[in-house]
Amino acid sequence: MVSDLRLGLPVVLLGEPAAALILPVETLSPERFAALGSGGELVLTARRADALRHRPHEGEVALIPVPAGARLDWIQALADPSRQMPASAAVPQAPQHAPAPMHRAAIRLVKAAELLPAVLVVTGPDVVETALRNDLGILAADDVLNQILLPRDPRPVSNARVPMLAARNGRLHVFRAPDGGPEHYAVEVGTPDRSQPVLVRLHSACFTGDVLGSLKCDCGPQLQAALRAMEANGTGVLLYLNQEGRGIGLANKMRAYSLQDQGLDTVEANHRLGFEDDERDFRTGAALLRQMGIARVRLMTNNPAKIARLDSEGIEVVDRVALKVGRGPENTRYLDTKARKSGHLLA
Secondary structure, eight states, X not given: OHHHHHHTOOEEEEOSSOOEEEEESTTOOXXXXXXXXXXXXXXXXXXXXXXXXXXXXXXXXXXXXXXXXXXXXXXXXXXXXXXXXXXXXXXXOOOSSOOOXXXXXXXXXXXXXXXXXXXXXXXXXXXXXXXXXXXXXXXXXXXXXXXXXXXXXXXXXXEXXXXXXXXXXXXXXXXXXXXXXXXXXXXXXXXXOTTSOEEEEEEEOOIIIIISOOXXXXXXXXXXXXXXXXXXXXXXXXXXXXXXXXXXXXXXXHHHHHHHHTTOOHHHHHHHHTOOSOOOOTHHHHHHHHHTTOOEEEEEOSOHHXXXXXXXXXXXXXXXXXXXXXXXXXTHHHHHHHHHHHOOOOO
């Protein structure tokens, strides 16, 4: 279903108040939009609705009725802060009914697809028949919402020795999610004693920092410093979690960077796009540690949220090891924002 949405194909959600076609705004083509006719509702996150000063809304999503004759560029401008609102366009008042589980499920799906969190929802008496006739994917809204509550259970696929500049005695383990989600990796340095607390880092993928050496963040220096520390310690495990951009994906991360260039900080940029401060799921890290037989860790982190999440998942954090590297003139504001708004321990 996620791949369908990224391709611009609609999917059908079953639930209250009725079955509905779900179309991500980002990948909605002019031809498909024209074929829909009029009507429908635009579903945005509460964060994006706040940025538009659209109230009232309830909970995590907001509904905007799509008026007859609405243009696609108007809908896209409501979803994407990089677009200009068409002249004389106005945001309609909220509908009379509150958001339903279907609307929350639709937003969850497009977030999983790493698209802008904005969805056009179209109901009708023949939605299911249309889906069957065109071989569209069909899901129950409740199943989508319940998926987020299911335990993470990635399975080991393969592993091999990988000597690295920072850690010669390395082994890379590949894990694959049973639901078809992204693969995650574990870099094992040496042979950690599982009966003792293991030096561990949960590192979220950062293409710009880890690969390009971006100076806008401290991710690349943290990655290399953690591996060097594990090499010096003799053992350790670095989990490389494919949760780019705090879980919003690289394309949305670049959108956030563009907003930062306009003066917003990293949290404000995420909110303007419609995302939360941090969309990552650290349960995946706990699941990988369990798969590797690790129950007690010395966690290399500046982020208390990682400690709390591992503790809640049954992984005992016996010690926090600070990892303060990579500060420079290009990322000082970014790091200060992490400390001030996200509680990172950087002082």
